[in-house]
Amino acid sequence: MRVVVISPEQSVFDGEADSIVAPAFDGEVGILPRHAPFMTLLGDGILTVRQGGASHRFTVRGGFLQVLSDTVRIVAGSARTLDSLNPGQQA
Numbered sequence: 001m002r003v004v005v006i007s008p009e010q011s012v013f014d015g016e017a018d019s020i021v022a023p024a025f026d027g028e029v030g031i032l033p034r035h036a037p038f039m040t041l042l043g044d045g046i047l048t049v050r051q052g053g054a055s056h057r058f059t060v061r062g063g064f065l066q067v068l069s070d071t072v073r074i075v076a077g078s079a080r081t082l083d084s085l086n087p088g089q090q091a
Contacts, residue, residue: 001016001017001035001070002015002072003016003049003072004071004072005049005058005060005076010079012080012081020048020072021047021048022045022048022065023042023043023045023060025040025043028045029065033070035067035070035072038067039064039065041063042060043062044060044062046060046082047060058080058082059079061076061077062076
């Protein structure tokens with residue numbers, strides 16, 4: 001499935017993935033390929049995108065997640081790769 005993660009500042013991720021786990025406003029949600037159409041509000045937390053044996057992790061704050069036609073779109077109020085954060089810095 002294709003996964004697109006954007007914030008007002010930048011496009012954070014755009015690529016194929018085997019699964020994602022995202023922080024919805026009321027708990028974590030897992031998405032696998034061919035998931036039924038779905039939409040939810042995002043909370044604050046860690047978004048994990050898995051590609052084969054690799055995982056990409058991002059901090060997200062607010063926004064929404066949409067699944068449609070084997071594409072997951074995440075539009076976050078704030079989104080950054082964990083590697084881009086300095087210790088003590090918030091997303």
